[in-house]
Amino acid sequence: MIIEHAVQIFAFVILTLMTLGGGLAVVTSRNLFHAALFLILSLAGAMGYYVLLDAGFLAVVQLLIYIGAISILILFSIMLTRGLMMPGQVQRNEQWWIAALVVFLTFVVLVVTMWQTVWPIADTEALRAPNIAIAQLGAALVGPYAIPFEVISALLLVALVGAIVLAREEGNQPARADAETGE
């Protein structure tokens, strides 16, 4: 039991370094491509959190959708819009210090609130056995949560069709012609 706790705390510290360190690098890195790669590190840290919290299915979903799909999409977009933001160019705007101040105050308020609130933690017996089978999760998605699930599906479909329409090149494309000469 003691060893198990020690391992959990060790894993938590490592994952926190990954998640927060990666996150800091995402927002401060001058090279946007590196920022996107650090986002993958941060997302992997979050995936480790899910494993530590006994949410194995979510960890796999995180790996497939975030690390596998969304970050690749972002990397592609960075490469497609490359050339505008050279590495070494200033990547933050003039209000960055106001942003830092606001963010710091937000963080302080959140942390103070969290540590002062008395959370209704479940009893130890329930905490020990959170075994939720993936089958149960699937049944919930088509049972009590069927309508939200369908709404998410429709939203995803609409968003993807919209993305195709937005990113498609038009028939006569003067913009593209000067893009090629402009490079």
Place this chain on the structure above:
Amino acid sequence: MAIPLPWWLTVAAALFAIGLYGVLSRRNAIGVLLGIELMLNAANINLVAFWRYITPQALTGQVFAIFVIGIAAAEAAAGLAIIISAYRRRRTVVVDELDTMRW
């Protein structure tokens, strides 16, 4: 459970704050999107931590986290399409210069 709930919430709050800083301070629109992804992840860590510590027998926490991931995917696809479209028409992805709708 070796780690008390407030530590999870603190880490998630830190990640949220970092993401918010990215959204507010980046000049490149894709950098702003990266910040949004970090914030969504922080929210997800909170959802899962609350599920694990407060209602471990219920399915709500995990189901909601799945919905959040789905919405994040839709947001990333639509947002990146808008950025690529803006790049093609305006030759810029700097948010300060995309000011057509500015009053």
